[in-house]
Amino acid sequence: MGAWSPLHFGAVWDNRGMQVFGNYINGEWVTAGPTFENRNPANTDEVVGLMAKGSAADVERAAEAAQAAFPKWSQLAGPARGNYLFKVAELLDQRFDAIAAEMTREEGKTLPEAKGETRRAINIFRYFGGEGSRLPGFLVPSERDRVHMFALRKPLGVVGLITPWNFPIAIPAWKLAPALICGNTVVLKPASASPLCAWRIVEACHDAGIPPGVVNFVAGSGGELGSALLNAKALRAVSFTGSTEIGHWIHAEASKRRLRIQLEMGGKNPTIVLADANFAAAVENVVNAAFFSTGQKCTATSRAIVEEPIYDRFLDALIERTKKLKVGDGMSAGVDIGPAIDQAQLDTNIRYCEIGAKEAGAPRVGGKRVTGPGYDKGFFFEPTIFADVTSEMRIAQEEVFGPVLAVMKAKDAADALRIANEIPLGLSSSIQTSSLSHAFDFIYGAEAGLLTVNLPSAGVEYQLPFGGTKDSSFGPKEQGPAAMEFYSDLKTIYLKY
Ligand code: NAP
Numbered sequence: 001m002g003a004w005s006p007l008h009f010g011a012v013w014d015n016r017g018m019q020v021f022g023n024y025i026n027g028e029w030v031t032a033g034p035t036f037e038n039r040n041p042a043n044t045d046e047v048v049g050l051m052a053k054g055s056a057a058d059v060e061r062a063a064e065a066a067q068a069a070f071p072k073w074s075q076l077a078g079p080a081r082g083n084y085l086f087k088v089a090e091l092l093d094q095r096f097d098a099i100a101a102e103m104t105r106e107e108g109k110t111l112p113e114a115k116g117e118t119r120r121a122i123n124i125f126r127y128f129g130g131e132g133s134r135l136p137g138f139l140v141p142s143e144r145d146r147v148h149m150f151a152l153r154k155p156l157g158v159v160g161l162i163t164p165w166n167f168p169i170a171i172p173a174w175k176l177a178p179a180l181i182c183g184n185t186v187v188l189k190p191a192s193a194s195p196l197c198a199w200r201i202v203e204a205c206h207d208a209g210i211p212p213g214v215v216n217f218v219a220g221s222g223g224e225l226g227s228a229l230l231n232a233k234a235l236r237a238v239s240f241t242g243s244t245e246i247g248h249w250i251h252a253e254a255s256k257r258r259l260r261i262q263l264e265m266g267g268k269n270p271t272i273v274l275a276d277a278n279f280a281a282a283v284e285n286v287v288n289a290a291f292f293s294t295g296q297k298c299t300a301t302s303r304a305i306v307e308e309p310i311y312d313r314f315l316d317a318l319i320e321r322t323k324k325l326k327v328g329d330g331m332s333a334g335v336d337i338g339p340a341i342d343q344a345q346l347d348t349n350i351r352y353c354e355i356g357a358k359e360a361g362a363p364r365v366g367g368k369r370v371t372g373p374g375y376d377k378g379f380f381f382e383p384t385i386f387a388d389v390t391s392e393m394r395i396a397q398e399e400v401f402g403p404v405l406a407v408m409k410a411k412d413a414a415d416a417l418r419i420a421n422e423i424p425l426g427l428s429s430s431i432q433t434s435s436l437s438h439a440f441d442f443i444y445g446a447e448a449g450l451l452t453v454n455l456p457s458a459g460v461e462y463q464l465p466f467g468g469t470k471d472s473s474f475g476p477k478e479q480g481p482a483a484m485e486f487y488s489d490l491k492t493i494y495l496k497y
Helices: 056-077 079-096 096-107 111-131 170-180 196-207 220-232 244-257 279-295 308-323 342-360 415-422 436-445 480-487
Strands: 011-013 019-021 024-027 029-030 037-040 043-052 136-139 147-155 158-162 183-188 216-218 235-241 260-263 267-275 301-307 385-388 404-411 428-432 450-453 489-494
Touching: 019 136, 024 056, 029 220, 037 096, 043 096, 043 196, 056 147, 056 158, 056 183, 056 216, 056 220, 079 111, 079 170, 079 196, 079 450, 096 111, 111 170, 136 428, 158 170, 158 220, 158 342, 170 183, 170 196, 170 235, 170 260, 170 342, 170 480, 196 216, 220 235, 220 244, 235 244, 235 480, 244 260, 267 279, 267 415, 279 308, 279 404, 279 428, 301 308, 301 415, 308 385, 308 404, 342 404, 415 436, 428 436, 436 450, 480 489
Parallel strands: 019 043, 158 183, 158 235, 183 216, 235 260, 267 301, 267 428, 301 404, 385 404, 428 450
Antiparallel strands: 011 019, 024 029, 024 216, 037 043, 136 147, 147 489
């Protein structure tokens, strides 16, 4: 293999001299046909790439290719599959800086955030590469004489992966790596707003020599390709991360065919701040979780529930700290908060600020699009805080997915936990306290799948299960050892000797 450059042979150039990134079906790059633009949300004049726009027929072909590749791939020894994943990790590592910069240009997050996410994707491939040598089943003693009984893990077949735009490399990685190590073959449909990072993983899979048909990639309209994927005859399972609305639709469609599904959806995550917390650390943790990555994390804090004795002081400190955050192009040093992903998300931020202002009064800081030189061509929005929010307000119940924080007052720790749980969603939840008792009351009482104590509500690692509860999630958890549950089945054997 020659030296890698970001202009890879899987991409061709259109008649304006622009790079077109192809779909990947049965080991071949498919660039013919219509394309769609991938624009920089910090500067919409910049086209980061032109993506080949896949069709329903492409999805069907991809699923057939995956089905044809399944017998050989699934019979390969686990450690041999692991070696391919190690190779993918190595290639991504070699391309680390270019991929991170491309992520900032296509998704808008700051370069340090993009580097952190790229590193995580590499670690995920290494972690699941190692799982190839384990793939644990069960071996237990029988009640009967001379009976040997055990259970083996076996792959499902063709798995569809549908990913969102906000973690454009980590989420494709944390679905693809466990799917492959378990022996499945895959059709990956990335988010249209940030497909290039997922494309880079597929490119690394190709360069690592993963056999044709094992990994397939089709970019394009979620509605069209999503339906085609759910109807593809070869499909056995779908793992989806995205909005609650689309997740519920996938649930309904997949149930008609009894497909195995895993849905990770929205959050409206609380951070409880008690009077006994380390005050300065709690301010940092709330600001970090609410505003970094532009609030576009499913685990972001969007409700700060603060105990009465420190409420006013904490609110003032939050506002002061938030005013110091720098909004701008994520490629520039010193920028804390990049742009919203697109015009639709910017409009959502603006709409929810109007709703919040009617419900809770004017925001105490922020609430507006950032304009002026260096901002007018991007989707920049001020980090925003509403105060004195109460649970019945929409700003306390509905996911904004932007840098908008609702601050709520609680009488005491028990009241704070009640408010935190007073919502249909349950992805992540956090508490800031120095009391072991309050921490454990929270650990046992919080209705969420991911909990943090004295840390931001966002910022998880890949070695433990990931996923929510209530309306945020459906099906087995992702990441860590739990990921194997979704991507494999158990075959139980009783043997008399
Ligand atoms: P989205 O609009 O639901 O899209 C997610 C993916 O589904 C995209 O690839 C999209 O394609 C595709 N899609 C759209 N319509 C579809 C359909 N009818 N059938 C099948 N697929 C379809 O979500 P998003 O705006 O990308 O992401 C933001 C949401 O994701 C937020 O709600 C956030 O909380 C959630 N999220 C959750 C987690 C978690 O782990 N719980 C993690 C990250 C994000 P197109 O892009 O082409 O429309």
